[in-house]
Amino acid sequence: MELKDCMATILKKRKSLSLNDDFGIEKCWNDMTELLTQNEDETIHYLEESKEDDLYFISEIFEDISEKLQSERFIACLRKLDKKFPELDMTKDINIAESYIEN
Template sequence: MNIFNQIKENLEERRKINEEDDFGLEKSWANLTNILSKSEDETINYLKNCSKEDVLLISSVFDDVSEKLQSRKFISCLRELDKKYPDLKLTFFIDDAESYIEN
């Protein structure tokens, strides 16, 4: 299964999880982090083409993915998404994700 299908499947499952199901949410986030951390280029390509709703769900793992990828290119992609969807108010999450990159 390619990364696009894996992300889509994860996000579909995530939408079904009750917001009060901490265990379910953590499991979903861990799985999503692993998927998004496999390939920097594929992840960036996905993010550039995904829906606003998907960006919002994925924003919860920006920091974990950033820590694994250690990529300025990933952060640049997130900044582009912040400009594309200013109403999502992603700046805080992106700044936090950027802090996980080692210099």
């Protein structure tokens, strides 16, 4: 299954969960992190094509993705998305994600 389709399934589930469903949310985060760290190029392309609503939920795991990818290109992509969707207020999440890159 294509990354876009897999993510759509996980995001649909994540959006339906209540904030009290810690186990369900964590499972969605783990599944998304697993998918989005398999191929950096595909991930960046996917994020660049993502809708604002989806990015809001994906931003919950920016630091997890960053820790695994260890990629300045990934951070640059996030910064571009932050400018494209300033109302999502992702700057803090991106700064945290950037701190997970080992120098």
